[in-house]
Amino acid sequence: MFYREAGQFKTTYAADQQxxxxxxxxxxxxxxxxxxxxxxxxxxxxxxxxxxxxxxxIFSLAALGLNILTGYAGQLSLGSAAFMAVGAFASYxxxxxxxxxxxxxxxxxxxVAAALVGIxxxxxxLRIKGxxxxxxxxxxxxxxxxxLTKVGWFSDYSSSxxxxxxxxxxxxxxxxxxxxxxxxxxxxxxxxxxLAKNMVRSSVGRAWMxxxxxxxxxxxxxxxxxxxKLLAFAVSSFYCGVAGALYAFAYLGTVEPxxxxxxxxxxxxxMVIIGGVGSIAGAFxxxxxxxxxxxxxxxxxQQWLSGLLAPSVSSNLQLIVFGGLIIFxxxxxxxxxxxxxxxxxxxxxxxxxxx
Amino acid sequence: MxxxxxxxxxxxxxxxxxxxxxxxxxTDISFNVREHEIRAIIGPNGAGKSSMLNVINGxxxxxxxxxxxxxxxxxxxxxxxxxxxxxxxxxxxxxxxKGMSVLDNIMTGRITKMxxxxxxxxxxxxxxxxxxxxxxxxxxxxxxxLEIQHIRKTPVGRLPYGLQKRVELARALAAEPxxxxxxxxxxxxxxxxxxxxxxxxxxxxxxxxTTIVLIEHDMGVVMDxxxxxxxxxxxxxIGDGTPDEVRSNPEVISAYLxxxx
Numbered sequence: 124m125f126y127r128e129a130g131q132f133k134t135t136y137a138a139d140q141q142x143x144x145x146x147x148x149x150x151x152x153x154x155x156x157x158x159x160x161x162x163x164x165x166x167x168x169x170x171x172x173x174x175x176x177x178x179x180x181i182f183s184l185a186a187l188g189l190n191i192l193t194g195y196a197g198q199l200s201l202g203s204a205a206f207m208a209v210g211a212f213a214s215y216x217x218x219x220x221x222x223x224x225x226x227x228x229x230x231x232x233x234x235v236a237a238a239l240v241g242i243x244x245x246x247x248x249l250r251i252k253g254x255x256x257x258x259x260x261x262x263x264x265x266x267x268x269x270x271l272t273k274v275g276w277f278s279d280y281s282s283s284x285x286x287x288x289x290x291x292x293x294x295x296x297x298x299x300x301x302x303x304x305x306x307x308x309x310x311x312x313x314x315x316x317x318l319a320k321n322m323v324r325s326s327v328g329r330a331w332m333x334x335x336x337x338x339x340x341x342x343x344x345x346x347x348x349x350x351x352k353l354l355a356f357a358v359s360s361f362y363c364g365v366a367g368a369l370y371a372f373a374y375l376g377t378v379e380p381x382x383x384x385x386x387x388x389x390x391x392x393x394m395v396i397i398g399g400v401g402s403i404a405g406a407f408x409x410x411x412x413x414x415x416x417x418x419x420x421x422x423x424x425q426q427w428l429s430g431l432l433a434p435s436v437s438s439n440l441q442l443i444v445f446g447g448l449i450i451f452x453x454x455x456x457x458x459x460x461x462x463x464x465x466x467x468x469x470x471x472x473x474x475x476x477x478x
Numbered sequence: 479m480x481x482x483x484x485x486x487x488x489x490x491x492x493x494x495x496x497x498x499x500x501x502x503x504x505t506d507i508s509f510n511v512r513e514h515e516i517r518a519i520i521g522p523n524g525a526g527k528s529s530m531l532n533v534i535n536g537x538x539x540x541x542x543x544x545x546x547x548x549x550x551x552x553x554x555x556x557x558x559x560x561x562x563x564x565x566x567x568x569x570x571x572x573x574x575x576k577g578m579s580v581l582d583n584i585m586t587g588r589i590t591k592m593x594x595x596x597x598x599x600x601x602x603x604x605x606x607x608x609x610x611x612x613x614x615x616x617x618x619x620x621x622x623x624l625e626i627q628h629i630r631k632t633p634v635g636r637l638p639y640g641l642q643k644r645v646e647l648a649r650a651l652a653a654e655p656x657x658x659x660x661x662x663x664x665x666x667x668x669x670x671x672x673x674x675x676x677x678x679x680x681x682x683x684x685x686x687x688t689t690i691v692l693i694e695h696d697m698g699v700v701m702d703x704x705x706x707x708x709x710x711x712x713x714x715x716i717g718d719g720t721p722d723e724v725r726s727n728p729e730v731i732s733a734y735l736x737x738x739x
Contacts, residue, residue: 136614318600325599325606326585326592333575333586340573343535344653345561345590354596401577 126471142320159309164302172301179414180305180312181369186394186406187319188362193392194401195323196355197335198248199256202263203363203391208383209237209267210364211286211371212277218289219279226291230311230368237364238357240267245356249349264385271380278380285379288372304373311369315362320403322358331355332401363391397452399461408460412452420444485513488689489534489657494543496529496713503529504540507715509708511657516683516690518700520724521710522733527693528570530710531659534691535560535567562590566655568646570662570693576635580645583634584620587652588613617652624648624678640671647678651686658682660692664699672696676703701725709733 126147133139143149164172189203214233217224244263248256271277271284278284291298291307298307322328330351333341342348371378390413398409420441428437456463489511496504504526511517519527532538534545536555545552547563566587575583592613594606602610621627624644629637634645643663650658663679664672680703682688694700700707701721709717709724711733717724724730 136611136618140610140614321602322596322600325602325610326589326594327596327599329578329582329586330589332578332582333589336575336577337573339537340569340575341586342557343537343561343567343573344587344649345558346586347558358596 126468126474128472140324142324156313160306164305169301172305175415175418177301177305177308177374178370179410180308181366181374182391182394182414183407183410184312184315184369185363185366185391186398186410187316187403188359188366189391190395190398190401190403190406191319191323191331191362192355192359193395194399194405195328195335196331196352196359198245198352198355199253200260200359201257201385201388201392202244202260202267204383204385204387205264205267206237206241206360206363207367207370207387208271208380209240209360210234210367211288211378211383212271212380213237213364214368215286215288215371216277216279226289226293226372230365230372233368234361234364237367238361241356241360241363242353245353245360248352248356261385264388268380268383283379284381285377286371287377288375291372298373308369308373311365315365316403316407319358319362323403327351327354335401393449397449397459399459402459402461404464405459405461408464412460416448417441417445487511488513488548489691490544490546491534492544492546494530494533494540494545496526496533496538496540502713503538504533504710504713507543507710507713509715509718511689511691512706513689514683514687515705516679516692516703518704518707519691519693519710520695520697520700520707524712525710526713527710528661529713531567531661531691531693535565535659558590561653564653564656565659566650566653566657567659568643568650568661568663570665572639572642572646574634574642574646574649577633579631579633580626580637580648581617581621581630583645584617584648584652585613587649588616590653616654620648620651623651623681640667640674643667643671643675644678647675651682654686655688657689657691660690660694662693662695664694664696672699679703 126145128145128147131146133144138144143152163176167176185203185207188206189200192198192200210230210233212233213236214229217229217232218226240263244260247259251259275281275284278286281287291304293307296303298304323331330341330346331354333344333346334348334351334355338348341351367383375382394409394413395406396409397412398407399405424432424437424441428440432440452460456466487510491510492508494504494507495502507526507530519530521527529538533540536557536559539554545555547565575586578586592609594604594609598604598606621630624647626641626644626648629641629645634642637645647660647663660679664675667675676699679690679692683690692700692704704721706719707717707721707724708715709727709730716733717727717730719727
């Protein structure tokens with residue numbers, strides 16, 4: 124009843140091609156941003172910002188990066204965590220070795236470094252596809268973590284490659300409090316998400332999807348396959364690299380190469396699959412699912428079941444329920460939460476009179 | 479059809495031979511295509527018709543022979559360069575981008591004409607934005623032409639077969655090709671859909687002056703709409719000429735009907 128597009132006529136192609144063609148979507152998004160920017164930091168506790176929302180945003184960014192590569196361009200990758208590591212260590216080294224390096228520029232530098240590494244490891248995609256490519260990207264995962272551990276220069280010769288991120292400072296303001304860090308991360312994620320949305324609704328995004336859906340036809344239409352695939356690897360790795368830099372600078376503060384293990388790559392891949400392959404919103408939904416659900420389960424188990432079950436049982440119970448829910452959601456909607464959301468909206472357009 | 483006049487030779491294939499390992503797909507085939515004509519390629523299954531189209535737009539590279547397109551000789555052509563030179567095609571088995579809407583599929587057809595870099599597109603300002611709108615305009619013209627306005631925003635995977643074929647033609651037309659290669663545009667269609675498709679092909683040829691090279695099994699259609707027909711059998715050319723000449727060619731008759739031994 125409230126989600127209707129009746130009466131909203133488009134008279135120009137510009138109006139029809141905006142990001143949110145339906146007015147309610149535009150208002151909803153503005154409201155969401157207003158809440159995220161103004162109410163959340165004022166109302167929520169330090170624990171919420173530091174331990175839940177900041178990692179949620181960072182993982183969303185990484186999932187967004189992987190979704191560009193896997194969801195839009197159709198190239199399966201298991202190296203996302205490694206590209207995050209490149210971003211984190213490159214940003215650290217930019218800050219360390221260049222005097223007066225602005226932090227934002229260091230983040231961008233970290234992203235660009237990750238993009239270059241991504242291109243290098245994307246080269247096999249020109250010859251192999253699907254699961255075989257996923258195995259090839261495993262090489263990136265293991266090689267990069269090994270390299271960052273072995274070569275002391277990357278971590279300024281600290282023991283076992285641990286780095287401690289420098290303070291973040293922009294124009295004299297130091298981002299120390301959780302609120303400030305949260306707002307910085309949120310701003311970066313919002314800007315990058317907007318850029319990603321613009322890319323996927325323009326010709327570069329269409330080229331990615333064309334390569335994903337039917338590469339022979341894409342080539343015949345005039346798409347340069349090599350260029351398109353490598354661009355997808357570069358952009359995707361850039362996003363993962365920036366996410367990695369934020370992971371080190373705004374979330375953990377201290378990271379080691381082993382922290383960017385295959386586990387993390389899988390976690391990001393699950394976010395993409397559960398959230399929705401080939402959807403920007405899906406990256407956020409998937410990250411929310413993977414980051415928030417264990418915490419929610421934890422609260423439920425602690426609050427209601429702590430007296431009934433032994434601690435060892437309850438902690439395993441969480442894992443069982445978590446795994447069960449993943450399977451449940453994939454059976455209900457293999458295209459992910461984003462598709463569920465879309466179906467919900469389509470239903471809502473007709474509700475309460477479905478004729 | 480005799481009302482149209484066709485112009486100079488724009489595509490000349492000379493002694494094309496194509497092998498896959500020991501299998502000879504095409505052997506010493508020569509024929510040409512004149513500007514503005516409808517040129518049909520026919521032949522039994524496995525005769526090498528699709529291979530011929532793949533040679534023309536560079537998906538396959540023949541081992542021997544010359545291809546002269548618009549007076550320019552080429553031995554080896556990359557498909558995206560062929561596209562940039564104005565050769566568009568459709569496929570025997572529909573090769574649409576299933577996950578995208580009809581509109582996006584057709585917009586993809588104009589990709590060689592869009593020049594904004596990915597960074598401009600990411601910011602979506604200036605040239606990138608202008609291009610999106612200009613090309614949308616062109617795409618809408620094609621949508622109007624092929625009468626598919628009502629399915630513009632539908633994902634192509636949800637469309638029935640006949641409409642998918644039409645969307646594929648739209649995607650090829652969106653590139654404003656000078657030469658259009660159609661690989662069995664009417665396969666699997668009912669009579670009505672075939673009539674529609676014939677009308678579109680003739681209209682494209684008439685209104686845009688597009689040269690059309692077409693593979694088709696429906697002899698009625700081929701004989702009706704094409705200006706000249708080339709006949710392949712087992713990778714060799716066995717006939718070439720107007721529909722009437724081909725129809726009375728004894729070799730063609732034996733390839734299609736068999737001969738008594």
